[in-house]
Amino acid sequence: MKIDAPRLHRRIAALAEIGDTGDGGVCRLALTDDDKAGRDLVLTWMRELGLRVEVDVVGNITGTWPADATEAPVLTGSHIDTVRTGGRFDGNLGVLAGLECIETVITAGTELARPLAVGVFTDEEGSRFAPDMLGSLVFVGGMAPEEALSTSDRDGLVLGDELARIGYAGPIPCPQRPPHAYVELHVEQGPVLEAEGITIGAVTGVQGISWQELTITGQSNHAGTTPMHLRHDAGAVAAQIAVAVRDLATSPGGPHVGTVGRLDLHPDLVNVVAGRAVLTVDLRDTDEAVLAAAEKSFAEQVRALAEAEGVEVATRTLARFEPVAFDEALVDLVEAIATEHGHSVKRLPSGAGHDAQMLARVCPSAMVFVPSVKGISHNPAELTSDSDIEAGANVLLDLLLELATDRLQIRKRSVAGSAEGAA
């Protein structure tokens, strides 16, 4: 059984027309008129297929087949909201490939042991309403619906009001009943698969995130008249800290990635020693112990650098999420199916956050990645080749079939040998 690739590509193109930014990109911020139009289109397709369409209190949509199913479904899906300068694949692929898989199963007349469902989660990007992954977080009980509904965007518009305005304040309560399992197809949004010539990523989990903002206070001075040994140069310490972050992330045992993406000097003039510097530090790892150790080592280095220069450093936590590990058996299954399909496959963690990490709190979950050209994402240039999309959707299809026919236990035993052989 194979998906109908042209049909999937047509749906991706049709959805991308809503919020089209004219440069290949899409702007469909959560709960805007464009989000409503996108949701309406996806619902039309769900209804045409005869799925049971349900909307919950925070606007998460599920389409279930068979429509009269009562058992917990095998759920797939993702989101269709985008960042302001988004692409056409991030999120949308997971929703539309899920729909395509269900249509393929329906068309084939296959009978399954469990129902299938495709979900569209509200406000995954968090570009309009914080936090990101809000819909799936509420879906699994990680946030009270009331709290989510009272969240405001930067213009003071309230999520609950906007949800009602676009007609997606549904009756289904949250947290919802946990699905039997959750699997999500997504573009990698990073360069690893393309760089290594790999078609399918078997996602092992989502990295933990540590975001800090450091404000360094030194002494602003004349760059010509102040000798080096009398300086309290906030800019020099900021640079040393940025280099320390880089060294930390490239050292054995260090965090997977470390980034200083923001760095501002004051007064930011060529001939003035900076009196103040603000920088952010983004550390990520799949292992909480590694992430915590990196934070500790980093804090010690900052202390030493600050003391050596005679500056003050104030640190503020901007975000802190522990790593999420996906279900081992499901990750193995992704790997096995991809291999059976003749694709190259690599186990890798996700650097970005996804709805799957929220679903992992309540059911066995996993993700399938397909390559992003040049690793570009959150950008109109975001691209995944047609053949990679087809490959990923077919892996998703077999994954759903395996899970819905409860053949996983059998599969696990047969896979164990080949996985060892490949390692």
Place this chain on the structure above:
Amino acid sequence: MKIDAPRLHRRIAALAEIGDTGDGGVCRLALTDDDKAGRDLVLTWMRELGLRVEVDVVGNITGTWPADATEAPVLTGSHIDTVRTGGRFDGNLGVLAGLECIETVITAGTELARPLAVGVFTDEEGSRFAPDMLGSLVFVGGMAPEEALSTSDRDGLVLGDELARIGYAGPIPCPQRPPHAYVELHVEQGPVLEAEGITIGAVTGVQGISWQELTITGQSNHAGTTPMHLRHDAGAVAAQIAVAVRDLATSPGGPHVGTVGRLDLHPDLVNVVAGRAVLTVDLRDTDEAVLAAAEKSFAEQVRALAEAEGVEVATRTLARFEPVAFDEALVDLVEAIATEHGHSVKRLPSGAGHDAQMLARVCPSAMVFVPSVKGISHNPAELTSDSDIEAGANVLLDLLLELATDRLQIRKRSVAGSAEGAA
């Protein structure tokens, strides 16, 4: 013979009232109405003393005594224009102390072999019209008057028009006849003298300046999904370059100072690897060979860092001035007089530019520094103690007397022994 310290302090306070910013500071940008008012006040004092007042084609003012002198004078002075957030001592001290010295000589009835003159140079700060030290540059023939007069400020107002508007477009042509010698009293604008508890700085010269702007182009990427080895992180390279500048300036044989005062990342977001970074590098040294070697070493390091990260670096020269060495005999004389007065004294280069470096092109020149509290300058908090001002003005007085009585050759011989003993 000693200067009248209260009279000098009164004049400093009176001049500081013009353009008073209410917080102890002064804003008297070149060729504004406040500059005119300041010039008018200084001219009133010059005329009250019976000096011969002359204004040249770019507005430089000289007050000469005796009024009928024809010989090249021993010139002192500085400037009375300030930066937008200026203090009351930078420049003003040199002009008013020079005036005070001449008044002291007149009052004492001392007869000198050479005339004395005090100069007020136009637009030293360069805050309104570029370049800085414009008036003294034209005075010595380093820039054609026509070029200076056609310079515009950021509002498009032309220097020549502004000069005429405030009534200071004078008849004296430039370049002017070189003075016999030039000596200038100035606040240090740096922390060295105060930090070492020294009263008088015998300024050995003005550092050469090398200003560069570097634009680093890498690849903007997701900070979570892009592994370290696949990054082309413009921000990381900027930080490494800033650390390299610091290391260069603190290494033996390196330049006296090195500063990265500006550093901007794009897009400057916590979770995005910077695709572009712009930073400035300010290197200074009193030795042209050291400065040139530092530039060369720096360029090599930048090349290596860029290659290692796979980024492009474009370098633009913003400014390049060779170092100026003051007259050895005059520097010795400053040291000897300060020592005779019972003051601690230190030979040091000037980190900032001064009119004296322009005069050094045409006559023996030197400067006397007095301490700046906390090294603060170009700031309303700029401060030099009353006693240090008095000490500096009395050193200037004896310096002028020595030069105007042609006793320098005798002095040089007698000083040689004690200078060796102190070294």
